[in-house]
Amino acid sequence: MTRIPHLLGLEELSSAQIRGLLSVARRFADSPSLDRAPDLLQGKTVGLVFFEDSTRTKTSFETATTALGGRPMDFSAATSSLKKGETTYDTLITLKNAGADGFVVRHPSSGGPAYLAAKLGFPVVNAGDGHHEHPTQGLLDALTLEEALGSLKGRRVLIVGDIIHSRVARSNAHCLTKLGADVVLCGPPTLLPPEGALPGRVTPRLDEELASADAVMMLRIQFERQSFFPVPSSGEFTRFWGLTAERAALLKPEAFVMHPGPMNRGLEIDSLVADSPRSLIARQVAMGVPTRMACLAAVLAPDRLEQWAKKEGVVP
Amino acid sequence: MSATSLLIKGGRVVDPASGVERDADVLLSDGKVKAVDKPGAVPAPAGGTTVNARGNLVLPGLIDLHVHLREPGLTHKETVESGTRAAAAGGFTSVACMANTLPVNDSGIVTAFIRERARSLGHCRVFVVGAVTQGLAGEKLAALGSMAAEGAVAFSDDGMPVMNSLVMRRAMEYAKYLGLPVISHAEDSNLSGKGLVNEGLVSARLGLEGNPAASEEIMIAREIALCRLTGARLHIAHLSTRLGVELVKRAKEEGLPVTAEVTPHHLSLTDEDVIPYRTCCKMAPPLRTAEDVAAVRAALASGVIDMIATDHAPHSELEKGVEYDRAPNGIIGVETAVPITYELVLKGELKLSRWVEALTLAPARLLSPASGIDGLGTLKIGAPADLTVLDPSAEWTYSAGSVRSRSRNSPWLGEKLKGRATLTVVGGVIRHRI
Numbered sequence: 001m002t003r004i005p006h007l008l009g010l011e012e013l014s015s016a017q018i019r020g021l022l023s024v025a026r027r028f029a030d031s032p033s034l035d036r037a038p039d040l041l042q043g044k045t046v047g048l049v050f051f052e053d054s055t056r057t058k059t060s061f062e063t064a065t066t067a068l069g070g071r072p073m074d075f076s077a078a079t080s081s082l083k084k085g086e087t088t089y090d091t092l093i094t095l096k097n098a099g100a101d102g103f104v105v106r107h108p109s110s111g112g113p114a115y116l117a118a119k120l121g122f123p124v125v126n127a128g129d130g131h132h133e134h135p136t137q138g139l140l141d142a143l144t145l146e147e148a149l150g151s152l153k154g155r156r157v158l159i160v161g162d163i164i165h166s167r168v169a170r171s172n173a174h175c176l177t178k179l180g181a182d183v184v185l186c187g188p189p190t191l192l193p194p195e196g197a198l199p200g201r202v203t204p205r206l207d208e209e210l211a212s213a214d215a216v217m218m219l220r221i222q223f224e225r226q227s228f229f230p231v232p233s234s235g236e237f238t239r240f241w242g243l244t245a246e247r248a249a250l251l252k253p254e255a256f257v258m259h260p261g262p263m264n265r266g267l268e269i270d271s272l273v274a275d276s277p278r279s280l281i282a283r284q285v286a287m288g289v290p291t292r293m294a295c296l297a298a299v300l301a302p303d304r305l306e307q308w309a310k311k312e313g314v315v316p
Numbered sequence: 317m318s319a320t321s322l323l324i325k326g327g328r329v330v331d332p333a334s335g336v337e338r339d340a341d342v343l344l345s346d347g348k349v350k351a352v353d354k355p356g357a358v359p360a361p362a363g364g365t366t367v368n369a370r371g372n373l374v375l376p377g378l379i380d381l382h383v384h385l386r387e388p389g390l391t392h393k394e395t396v397e398s399g400t401r402a403a404a405a406g407g408f409t410s411v412a413c414m415a416n417t418l419p420v421n422d423s424g425i426v427t428a429f430i431r432e433r434a435r436s437l438g439h440c441r442v443f444v445v446g447a448v449t450q451g452l453a454g455e456k457l458a459a460l461g462s463m464a465a466e467g468a469v470a471f472s473d474d475g476m477p478v479m480n481s482l483v484m485r486r487a488m489e490y491a492k493y494l495g496l497p498v499i500s501h502a503e504d505s506n507l508s509g510k511g512l513v514n515e516g517l518v519s520a521r522l523g524l525e526g527n528p529a530a531s532e533e534i535m536i537a538r539e540i541a542l543c544r545l546t547g548a549r550l551h552i553a554h555l556s557t558r559l560g561v562e563l564v565k566r567a568k569e570e571g572l573p574v575t576a577e578v579t580p581h582h583l584s585l586t587d588e589d590v591i592p593y594r595t596c597c598k599m600a601p602p603l604r605t606a607e608d609v610a611a612v613r614a615a616l617a618s619g620v621i622d623m624i625a626t627d628h629a630p631h632s633e634l635e636k637g638v639e640y641d642r643a644p645n646g647i648i649g650v651e652t653a654v655p656i657t658y659e660l661v662l663k664g665e666l667k668l669s670r671w672v673e674a675l676t677l678a679p680a681r682l683l684s685p686a687s688g689i690d691g692l693g694t695l696k697i698g699a700p701a702d703l704t705v706l707d708p709s710a711e712w713t714y715s716a717g718s719v720r721s722r723s724r725n726s727p728w729l730g731e732k733l734k735g736r737a738t739l740t741v742v743g744g745v746i747r748h749r750i
Contacts, residue, residue: 011521087638088638088639089638107639109639109640109641109642110522110523110524110593110640110641111522111523111524111592111593111639111640111641112639114592114593115593115638115639115640119637129523130523130524130641131523131524131525132522132523132524133523164520165523167523170523193520193521194516194517194520196517197516197517197518197519197520197521198520198521
């Protein structure tokens with residue numbers, strides 16, 4: 001596997017690099033206990049810098065760091081000097097001087113982690129940047145899907161919701177396409193990217209796509225944050241783009257349903273669907289830690305990872 | 317520094333106002349153009365200076381109708397002194413500065429202050445553009461009459477659109493009475509919203525809010541309608557879209573007093589240049605598509621777009637060296653305008669005389685009669701001794717150390733460029749010489 005100095009997005013990774021990360025993550029996921037994970041991050045301190053609130057992603061990175069023998073250094077933006085006017089760059093420099101060997105960065109600005117990585121010249125893992133990418137989410141979704149479907153080659157994955165503002169949609173579109181899947185991006189016409197901007201076909205007509213999908217990934221719709229929303233109402237969103245039980249019945253019997261969370265039950269996804277046997281939602285959550293372990297090891301301890309992978313017979 | 321006699325020998329003189337494009341000697345004396353004649357026909361002045369301009373272009377002093385000198389109040393970005401020094405180094409003998417200073421130039425006293433700074437510290441002529449509305453807030457008219465009385469040459473809320481059509485109408489009516497043009501930063505800010513980059517494939521790919529071309533085109537259409545209604549002179553700043561060009565073309569065909577400018581960056585760069593989140597390519601209007609670039613180039617060549625103006629917008633490294641969405645709009649431009657736009661002449665897309673006109677006579681016409689200077693933008697006998705000598709084949713690197721502006725927010729920083737001003741004379745005084 002070619003070295004990955006920073007994990008900023010899946011757009012810039014080759015399919016071989018993505019497959020390499022997934023192989024490592026798969027091995028961690030198959031391990032019976034996190035206690036038996038190799039100490040690839042022994043002696044390393046990982047700065048967890050979340051300039052935007054997140055509980056599940058941060059906890060997942062924290063667990064991944066600890067599982068590999070590393071030390072998480074938590075930085076909570078809400079109570080920090082950022083509120084006193086410090087720049088994000090100075091924040092990271094401060095943490096670096098306090099001993100961090102690399103950073104996991106959640107940033108409200110698209111391109112924020114890339115900016116910090118370029119300016120710092122220091123390993124950065126993007127934990128979600130604005131509307132741009134959420135690479136570890138894309139990888140864990142791919143891991144989940146491969147577990148359920150086997151090879152993704154020629155499989156059709158339907159991503160539904162606010163595509164234009166979704167970093168999850170972007171990372172998934174790049175990742176799944178590189179793994180050979182046929183991606184369809186679907187949502188209200190006001191929330192779709194122009195055709196050709198992202199890999200995958202773009203359509204506002206959900207009902208026409210359901211029968212041919214091997215998996216449907218529903219995205220969260222943030223009605224609460226918008227003063228002006230590009231859909232007349234949440235009810236109208238549910239009516240035309242929500243994965244209701246009736247709509248789920250149009251899917252192939254063996255098709256899967258996914259959601260990166262947090263879910264708005266009854267809005268973009270019906271509880272009956274979210275909790276049905278075809279739901280991979282719990283499995284997605286379970287894949288979070290092993291995927292992030294693989295990403296942290298690849299970026300912060302590439303030599304150790306390579307030795308371990310060779311010894312264990314893991315593909316990269 | 318006082319004006320002496322200056323003989324510019326053997327250069328290729330291009331003066332669109334008199335249709336001259338030939339090798340000639342130019343004599344400047346007493347702050348005026350004294351003679352333009354065939355090589356060797358003008359005797360060297362006693363006690364004067366002679367400059368050999370063989371292989372160089374000798375032009376009327378270049379005029380940039382759109383710069384931000386940031387004084388008063390924002391002197392960490394630029395000052396009248398540093399901005400005009402940079403302009404003179406870029407070959408400009410005149411600039412017009414926008415009103416978004418601190419405080420805003422919305423009163424006679426601020427206009428007078430800037431004029432005084434320019435008089436005492438300027439390295440080139442400075443024409444002052446006053447605000448359209450108080451505080452650039454788009455609500456109440458600024459002191460248009462008082463600013464005109466203190467020498468303002470035009471009005472603009474540049475940087476901020478005047479969203480209220482009635483306010484813009486009243487401003488145009490008043491400006492018409494004062495005989496001054498209104499310069500429009502055409503942008504429907506409701507439609508452009510939080511747009512950070514041209515709306516299209518690039519914005520969708522980068523996950524940045526898009527600013528659609530339509531937001532500019534809607535406002536150009538409105539300004540033209542108000543121009544028709546009021547009869548005021550309208551100038552469209554930094555025109556960047558293909559349809560915007562069409563709208564201006566139709567307005568001109570209709571005979572309306574409409575002019576337009578285009579920036580070097582909108583003539584040369586596209587939204588692809590923003591990748592990967594380069595704040596030195598962030599400005600308003602944003603860099604558009606290759607199709608738009610082709611359209612503004614063709615419009616400049618045909619004269620639909622009258623002039624080149626840089627929208628020189630200095631910002632400090634502290635302000636620009638941040639996340640893309642947090643960086644302010646604008647790039648510096650006065651030191652690179654010549655090589656970046658001369659490239660179009662080299663490529664054969666723009667006639668030499670048209671290029672010169674777009675940097676001299678066309679902006680001079682917009683400044684007339686408010687500039688109060690007969691012959692500005694020309695090398696006619698008796699015109700002011702404002703002259704620029706360019707070496708079109710000079711290759712040089714726009715290095716950080718060579719930047720004269722107080723800021724360095726340029727996409728061309730560190731790049732090798734071709735074509736450079738070697739001599740800039742303002743009112744008979746040498747202000748820049750290599």
